[in-house]
Amino acid sequence: MAYLFNNPIDFADQLTDGFAAAYPQWIRKVPGGVVRSNGAAPGSVVVITGGGSGHYPAFAGLVGPGLAHGAAMGNIFASPSAQQIYSVAKSAHAGGGVLLTYGNYAGDVLNFTVAKDRLNAEGIRTLMVAVTDDISSAPTAEIDKRRGIAGDLAVFKAAGACADAGGNLDEVFQVATRANERTRSFGIAFSGCTLPGAAAPLFQIPEGRMAVGMGIHGEPGISEQALPTADAAAELMVRSLLAEAPENLNGRRVGVILNGLGAVKSEELFVVYRKIAQMLDFAGIVVVDPEVGELVTSFEMAGVSLTLFWLDDELEKYWTAPASTPAFRKGVVSDEGPRYGKTPEYAAKNELPDASEASRQAAGQVQKLLETVQAEIDENAENLGFLDSVAGDGDHGIGMQRGAAAAADAGRAALAAGAGAGTLLSLAADAWADRAGGTSGVLWGLIIKSIGQSVGDNESPNTASISQGITEAAKQVMAFGKAELGDKTLVDVLIPFSVALSEGIRSGNAPENAWHAAAEAADEAAKSTASLVPKMGRARPHAEKSIGTPDPGAVSMAMIIRAVERDLSPEREVK
Numbered sequence: 001m002a003y004l005f006n007n008p009i010d011f012a013d014q015l016t017d018g019f020a021a022a023y024p025q026w027i028r029k030v031p032g033g034v035v036r037s038n039g040a041a042p043g044s045v046v047v048i049t050g051g052g053s054g055h056y057p058a059f060a061g062l063v064g065p066g067l068a069h070g071a072a073m074g075n076i077f078a079s080p081s082a083q084q085i086y087s088v089a090k091s092a093h094a095g096g097g098v099l100l101t102y103g104n105y106a107g108d109v110l111n112f113t114v115a116k117d118r119l120n121a122e123g124i125r126t127l128m129v130a131v132t133d134d135i136s137s138a139p140t141a142e143i144d145k146r147r148g149i150a151g152d153l154a155v156f157k158a159a160g161a162c163a164d165a166g167g168n169l170d171e172v173f174q175v176a177t178r179a180n181e182r183t184r185s186f187g188i189a190f191s192g193c194t195l196p197g198a199a200a201p202l203f204q205i206p207e208g209r210m211a212v213g214m215g216i217h218g219e220p221g222i223s224e225q226a227l228p229t230a231d232a233a234a235e236l237m238v239r240s241l242l243a244e245a246p247e248n249l250n251g252r253r254v255g256v257i258l259n260g261l262g263a264v265k266s267e268e269l270f271v272v273y274r275k276i277a278q279m280l281d282f283a284g285i286v287v288v289d290p291e292v293g294e295l296v297t298s299f300e301m302a303g304v305s306l307t308l309f310w311l312d313d314e315l316e317k318y319w320t321a322p323a324s325t326p327a328f329r330k331g332v333v334s335d336e337g338p339r340y341g342k343t344p345e346y347a348a349k350n351e352l353p354d355a356s357e358a359s360r361q362a363a364g365q366v367q368k369l370l371e372t373v374q375a376e377i378d379e380n381a382e383n384l385g386f387l388d389s390v391a392g393d394g395d396h397g398i399g400m401q402r403g404a405a406a407a408a409d410a411g412r413a414a415l416a417a418g419a420g421a422g423t424l425l426s427l428a429a430d431a432w433a434d435r436a437g438g439t440s441g442v443l444w445g446l447i448i449k450s451i452g453q454s455v456g457d458n459e460s461p462n463t464a465s466i467s468q469g470i471t472e473a474a475k476q477v478m479a480f481g482k483a484e485l486g487d488k489t490l491v492d493v494l495i496p497f498s499v500a501l502s503e504g505i506r507s508g509n510a511p512e513n514a515w516h517a518a519a520e521a522a523d524e525a526a527k528s529t530a531s532l533v534p535k536m537g538r539a540r541p542h543a544e545k546s547i548g549t550p551d552p553g554a555v556s557m558a559m560i561i562r563a564v565e566r567d568l569s570p571e572r573e574v575k
Contacts, residue, residue, distance in 0.1 A: 001194040008076075009401055019034070019326075025037065026064040026325055030092075031084070032073070032084030032086075034063055035088060036069050038065075039094070043094065043095045044095070045167060045168065046097075046163065047068050048068065048100050050071050050080045050108075051079065052076060054297075057297075059071040061327030061328065062156055062328055064323065066322050066323025066324060066330070066331075069163070070092040072084040074437040074438070075402060075435075078441070079112075079438045080437050083115075086115040089124070097169035100127070101130070102131065104148045105147060107439035111437065111441075111442055127170075127173040130180075131148030131152045131183070132147070133150070134146050137215065150185050151183040152296055154183045154255060155179045157179075157318065158175050159179070160323070161317075185241075185257075186237050186241050187303060189304075192204055193262060193298050194300070195299070209225065209226060214303050234273075234274075234306075237305075238275075242283060251311070253316060254285055254288065254310055255287075256288075257306070261304060263302035263303075270292065288320065289330065355421075355422075359457045361460070363424045367411045367424065373407070374408045377400045390546055400556055402436050403435055406435035407429070407448065408428070410430070411424050411425075422453065422456040429444075432444050433445025443477050443553075446473060446476050447494070450470075450473035455469060463514065463515075467502050467505050470497070470501060471502060473494070473498075474498045487535040488551045490553035492525055492528070493526050493529075497525070500518035500522075504518060526550055526554040530550040
């Protein structure tokens with residue numbers, strides 16, 4: 001469990017402050033994360049990584065010469081927001097383009113894609129590589145669906161070294177892509193981890209058993225086996241990975257990463273590595289610069305993972321190249337290195353558009369609804385986290401808390417500045433997406449912004465404009481997130497709610513009656529997700545475990561719809 005924390009909602013922000021204060025030789029804090037303190041050579045490519053907090057040394061601990069140029073730091077186990085990624089990339093950008101690279105998780109894919117598109121639209125050429133090394137998370141035929149775990153390090157290292165050697169963006173992208181294609185990982189665990197402020201671990205493993213096929217977000221394993229000896233654990237991991245060796249290899253040289261997930265001691269890792277080295281030698285495989293230690297963790301989870309990085313001549317050059325970061329050292333890098341000065345930090349600026357008096361008056365009611373939503377989420381955050389822990393990483397409650405609180409704060413500032421209802425919603429949407437991070441953050445940002453754009457600032461919001469915004473939001477969420485009805489996501493509530501609300505309005509029902517009927521449909525839809533098998537997100541590899549439990553994103557959406565109804569119809573008894 002986590003012993004030292006203040007308010008769990010502030011944990012990621014406060015650890016970032018402490019990290020930046022501890023390692024000014026290597027990094028400096030910028031909006032959204034950290035970048036190298038000595039900058040990058042003018043005209044060079046910068047490699048930006050990122051992901052949720054709770055994995056140290058990944059991701060911020062891998063920023064420095066020979067490795068990454070910056071890292072976007074999300075909340076615990078949650079993707080950084082698109083805004084965080086964008087601002088870190090802007091702060092690190094040196095004129096040669098940007099490579100974004102990260103573990104292949106739904107929230108990361110969505111947020112890094114948004115950031116990439118925004119950077120490209122501004123003329124900063126940006127490419128992207130998602131790491132897919134975890135062989136347990138999908139079969140070979142669906143390798144693009146695999147998660148990124150400790151193999152992140154191999155890809156980040158190759159890309160960073162190539163960039164520092166003067167490679168252009170296309171060359172760095174090709175090296176990172178090839179490194180990913182030639183990296184395979186496999187993990188096991190003996191206990192789950194507990195998020196700061198949580199009373200229990202995200203999952204538990206029966207005594208004498210181990211979970212097989214671990215991710216790095218506290219999600220349960222793919223299966224369970226009897227607890228092995230150290231040698232048996234090594235044999236399981238090595239044999240599993242050798243059976244998955246990439247095709248068309250030239251040579252039999254590998255970089256090896258034996259990674260502790262948080263609670264397994266270095267001495268234990270060395271006992272396991274002894275057997276790994278023996279087995280690889282017997283198989284005729286030459287090990288190059290092995291790494292044994294904590295490199296990509298999952299808080300205090302007791303577990304290990306093994307990564308084999310199949311090298312060619314170029315990849316070996318970059319794998320063995322010197323690097324110096326707060327948490328990773330290889331070879332000799334100058335203590336100072338060339339200092340190129342600080343790239344100006346990106347800072348967002350908002351100018352409020354004109355709004356009618358009716359819209360500004362309505363903004364007060366909109367703000368009241370945002371505060372109602374915040375209170376509802378605060379009250380139910382623990383239960384949402386529990387639902388998410390059944391087959392996911394347990395962060396949905398705290399992510400929704402951060403998003404709802406940020407939206408309410410942004411709304412208050414916009415209201416004080418005289419914003420209209422549409423602008424207030426748009427600014428609240430941006431704040432929600434930025435602070436919540438993850439998949440739900442970016443999707444709720446889309447939903448609220450769509451409603452804000454439909455409502456606008458010229459007139460007072462009405463049921464028709466709100467309904468139109470929700471209808472458009474449903475289209476955007478499906479197009480952007482790629483989820484469909486039946487995939488066990490918030491889409492399974494958003495679509496029935498949108499359809500029911502539109503039908504009620506077209507039928508001439510009073511607004512409060514139309515909303516009530518739609519809220520009933522949302523409740524039923526959320527409950528029905530319990531029987532569905534997840535086809536998207538971190539729960540997908542653990543599909544069977546989630547049967548019988550409703551989707552947390554669907555539940556939180558229905559919960560928010562009911563909370564809004566209570567404000568809109570205080571005289572009605574709402575469940």
